[in-house]
Amino acid sequence: MRFSLLLGLSLFFVGHSKAQSVLTPEALLTIGRVSAKGLSKDGKLLYYSVSVPVMSENKSKTKHFALPLSGGNASEIKELPVSEFITIEKGGDNSKASPDGKHALFTREVKMHKVQGSDYYPSLTKSNAQIYDNLNQRHWDTWEDGEYAHVFVADLVAGFAIKEKDIMEGEMFDSPQKPFGGDEDVLFSPDGNQILYVCKKKFGKEYAISTNTDIYMYDIRTGNTENITKDMMGYDTNPVFSKDGTKLAWLSMQRDGFEADKNELWVMDWASKTKQCLTRDWDESVSSFHWANDHETIYFVAPYHGTEQLFQVHKSEDTESPYQVKKIASGQFDVNGIAAQTGNQLIVSRTDMNHAAELYSVDISSGAMKQLTHVNDDFYAGLTMCQVRERYTELDNGQQVFSWVIYPPGFDSTKKYPMLLYCQGGPQSALTQFYSFRWNFQLMASNGYIIIAPNRTGMPGWGTKWNEDISKNWGDEPMRDYLAVVDDLSEEAYIDKSRRGAVGASYGGYSIFMLAGIHENRFKTLIAHDGLFDLKSWYGTTEELWFANWDIGGNYWDGDEAAMKSYEKYSPSNYIDKWNTPIMIYQGGKDYRVPVEQGMQAFQAAQLKGLNSRFIFMPEENHWVLKPQTAMVWHKEFYRWLKETL
Numbered sequence: 001m002r003f004s005l006l007l008g009l010s011l012f013f014v015g016h017s018k019a020q021s022v023l024t025p026e027a028l029l030t031i032g033r034v035s036a037k038g039l040s041k042d043g044k045l046l047y048y049s050v051s052v053p054v055m056s057e058n059k060s061k062t063k064h065f066a067l068p069l070s071g072g073n074a075s076e077i078k079e080l081p082v083s084e085f086i087t088i089e090k091g092g093d094n095s096k097a098s099p100d101g102k103h104a105l106f107t108r109e110v111k112m113h114k115v116q117g118s119d120y121y122p123s124l125t126k127s128n129a130q131i132y133d134n135l136n137q138r139h140w141d142t143w144e145d146g147e148y149a150h151v152f153v154a155d156l157v158a159g160f161a162i163k164e165k166d167i168m169e170g171e172m173f174d175s176p177q178k179p180f181g182g183d184e185d186v187l188f189s190p191d192g193n194q195i196l197y198v199c200k201k202k203f204g205k206e207y208a209i210s211t212n213t214d215i216y217m218y219d220i221r222t223g224n225t226e227n228i229t230k231d232m233m234g235y236d237t238n239p240v241f242s243k244d245g246t247k248l249a250w251l252s253m254q255r256d257g258f259e260a261d262k263n264e265l266w267v268m269d270w271a272s273k274t275k276q277c278l279t280r281d282w283d284e285s286v287s288s289f290h291w292a293n294d295h296e297t298i299y300f301v302a303p304y305h306g307t308e309q310l311f312q313v314h315k316s317e318d319t320e321s322p323y324q325v326k327k328i329a330s331g332q333f334d335v336n337g338i339a340a341q342t343g344n345q346l347i348v349s350r351t352d353m354n355h356a357a358e359l360y361s362v363d364i365s366s367g368a369m370k371q372l373t374h375v376n377d378d379f380y381a382g383l384t385m386c387q388v389r390e391r392y393t394e395l396d397n398g399q400q401v402f403s404w405v406i407y408p409p410g411f412d413s414t415k416k417y418p419m420l421l422y423c424q425g426g427p428q429s430a431l432t433q434f435y436s437f438r439w440n441f442q443l444m445a446s447n448g449y450i451i452i453a454p455n456r457t458g459m460p461g462w463g464t465k466w467n468e469d470i471s472k473n474w475g476d477e478p479m480r481d482y483l484a485v486v487d488d489l490s491e492e493a494y495i496d497k498s499r500r501g502a503v504g505a506s507y508g509g510y511s512i513f514m515l516a517g518i519h520e521n522r523f524k525t526l527i528a529h530d531g532l533f534d535l536k537s538w539y540g541t542t543e544e545l546w547f548a549n550w551d552i553g554g555n556y557w558d559g560d561e562a563a564m565k566s567y568e569k570y571s572p573s574n575y576i577d578k579w580n581t582p583i584m585i586y587q588g589g590k591d592y593r594v595p596v597e598q599g600m601q602a603f604q605a606a607q608l609k610g611l612n613s614r615f616i617f618m619p620e621e622n623h624w625v626l627k628p629q630t631a632m633v634w635h636k637e638f639y640r641w642l643k644e645t646l
Contacts, residue, residue: 020384022409022446025635028256028437029053029628032375033431034357036339036349037064037080043342044069048359050375053628060628068341068370069361074373088154094176095182097156100193103220103255105186105195106156112172112407118571134204139543140179141590141622149174151186151197153220155266157574167195167218167225175199177213177237184238190245192271194219196228198237208545212256215239228273238288242295246270249298251286252277257546258471260428262464262476264288264314265300277324278313290338290346299328299346299364301335303430303461306390306402308334309410310348310362329367332388334433347372351435354385354442361611371529384409389434391452393481393488401481402462403454404431405489406441412452414495418646420444421486421523423504423511427470427478427551438634439505440627447639449501456481472553472562474507475514475570482515486522496572498524501646503638505529505586505622506594510572511603516583517575525645527638529586530594530623533602535566541595565580576605582612584641586634614641 018145030052037047046069051062067074086095092106093395111505114120117129130143137144143181154161168175175197176185185198200213214229215236229236234253238603248268253261263285265278278298287308289300295541297314309330316324328346329335336357345361359373385531387407408417422439424431431453441451457477458470472480482502486636490497501524504511509531516526532538537555539548548554551569553563568574583606587599599615606613616637618630625631 002446020386021382023440023443024446025443025632025639027379028440028443029055029632031356031379031437033060033437034349034359034373034375036337036347039069039340039342039347040066040081045373046340046347047077048074049080053631055628055632058627058629067359069372085159087155087159088164090164092152092161093400094186095161096183096186096188098188099190100192100515102156102192103188104156104221105188106152106154106161107149107176107186108152109147110150110166111146112148113146115144118144135208135545136204136543138590138592141180142334144630147295148172149176149178151175151195151218153195153218162266167197168199169223171201172203173199173201175216184240187239187241189217190241192555192614196239196248198239200610208543209549210256211253211259211546213237215250228268233265234258235263240289240291241270242291243293244295246295249289249291251289257550258473259544259547259550260426260460260467262467263287265298267298272322279325281321281548282313282325282626284491284542285460285464288337290341299338299341301337303432303459304330305461306455307332307432307461308336308430308434309337310335310346310367311397312364328364329362329369332433336434352433353388353404353435356435356437357382367588384446386442387411388441391485391489393454393485395480395484401454401456401485403489404433404441404451405449406445406453408445408450413494416500417448417450417494418499419486419489419495419501420451420642421450421482421500422451423482423502423515424456424459424509425504427458427474427507428460428467429507429508431455432461438631439503442624443635447642449587449642450489450495452485454481454485456485471551472566473570474552474574475567478511479514479518481523482511483519489501490522499646501525501527503527503643506531509594512583513572514570514575515573517578517582519581521580523581525631526581527586527641528583528586528599528602530591531598531602532572532594533583533598535571536583537597537601538594539595543592573601573605576609579606579609579611582645584614584616584637586616586637588621588623588625589617590622593623612645 030049035049048069049062049064051060053060064077064080065074066077084097086104092108095106117127150166152164154164176524187196195218202210213235214227217228218225232252233256236252241251251263252266255261265286268275287301287371289298298314310328313323313325333352339347344364349357350360351357360369360371362369389405391403391405422603444451460467509528512526512528513533552566554560556567585599585603603615625634
């Protein structure tokens with residue numbers, strides 16, 4: 001069954017006809033967003049969910065489906081099956097039953113210290129004052145309220161969790177991690193006698209400057225807690241047992257404070273507790289992984305040469321390199337994640353720059369892929385696709401920069417087209433064959449622009465050195481790369497050099513602000529979203545200080561050489577005197593990663609210089625844009641600005 005039939009969606013093609021057409025913002029925000037939910041117990045059904053923004057309600061609605069892997073159409077189901085429903089008297093999240101059925105675990109927020117004025121002065125019930133003596137007073141998009149997520153264990157009797165116990169009692173730490181941790185952060189050991197949980201056991205300033213999460217093991221019988229990764233100083237996350245329960249795998253970074261360090265795959269023999277890194281000799285970074293049914297092989301996803309691809313790591317006969325990494329599949333697409341294994345097939349999510357995520361099976365031996373879900377087939381059948389090409393730009397030092405170039409539907413090389421440089425965020429995020437519902441290259445190209453999206457210095461997929469070279473170097477090599485690829489593509493006869501623009505968010509927004517002062521009249525217009533404008537004021541207001549300390553070198557008062565170089569040479573605010581280009585600025589009101597004063601300062605400077613400029617404030621949005629109607633405004637303004645200025 002096609003998604004348009006299942007949910008009765010209207011497709012907003014240009015002219016509302018059935019003829020081939022191009023993508024519009026209205027149509028983009030009707031696309032079904034597919035996510036795998038796992039297999040049935042007998043392995044015959046694939047469960048998945050599809051969410052769609054409902055513009056009138058300003059939120060998304062989700063439906064669930066079951067697809068027989070032997071063939072046939074998907075059927076809508078009322079809800080996803082759960083292995084066991086657990087009743088928790090006082091409520092809780094992330095509940096799981098132990099393998100032996102004797103215990104349950106769950107998480108719950110626990111009030112640990114006073115924050116509100118009324119906490120200190122109970123008679124002042126109408127006060128909304130908040131009192132802090134330490135960092136982190138806010139994180140991502142919420143203010144600290146004195147509550148922390150704790151892990152609880154309880155006896156499990158007839159589906160009821162009774163005699164509950166807080167295994168983190170008295171600790172002002174969170175598990176799952178905030179803001180993005182979920183049930184992957186808590187699990188039982190195979191015999192049900194231990195609980196494993198991920199936590200960064202640091203508070204206040206120490207929390208704000210550290211990435212050192214660890215995996216803790218709580219023994220239900222003794223009540224003792226042990227840190228099983230205590231000598232590992234970076235992120236330790238995503239613990240998963242092999243299916244036979246003999247091994248524990250997880251992802252680990254080596255260096256505390258470096259959130260974009262190489263992510264390596266580790267395995268612990270559960271009986272002996274001996275640990276081994278499986279990817280130490282492999283020069284890329286693991287995104288996610290899945291245990292094979294043979295309990296030995298691990299499949300994983302990682303950025304690779306402008307894509308995200310599927311790999312496996314397994315034992316070899318080589319004593320010097322006992323584990324070997326092998327690429328299973330490759331092509332002009334991304335494998336976004338691995339949902340399950342069934343026989344010699346893996347179930348994965350896949351995207352490319354012309355298609356949102358669908359689920360595929362992958363033959364492990366050959367890498368051959370077969371599409372399983374067809375949620376958006378009817379939608380894309382009515383669209384003219386955009387051509388996507390690879391391009392390499394030679395730098396003066398002999399290195400090359402890889403870029404994706406996306407062309408408008410019906411591209412004609414004898415005509416002239418305006419060009420957009422896309423600047424990726426991160427700054428160490430991979431720029432691959434992703435399909436974004438905001439920074440959507442298919443939509444940009446369908447509006448008549450040629451897009452160039454470079455894998456500039458700092459991106460994974462080209463070796464760890466290229467990935468790391470951006471740290472403390474934000475305004476140098478990455479800006480060199482951007483200008484080089486723009487100049488290179490501009491030599492093509494079909495590029496209108498008088499109509500070139502640049503766009504980007506987060507570090508991409510920083511890039512726009514930085515380029516505004518150094519682009520030497522290459523660009524006719526600029527768009528920045530939640531970008532860093534002034535590094536001093538940003539350091540004084542951002543919350544995850546480990547990021548600022550590592551990537552720009554630290555604070556601005558101790559005189560560290562690398563930090564001073566960042567503040568003096570790489571802060572866009574120092575180049576305002578050279579700003580001469582129209583600029584539009586988006587800013588989220590609840591973005592505590594890049595707080596609101598960054599966008600406001602940039603807009604105020606542009607206005608005072610008399611530049612054509614626009615400020616779009618989104619008070620309820622964080623570093624992203626999550627509400628459908630605000631997303632629509634975002635798109636409408638994006639293309640209105642380009643039409644006016646480019």
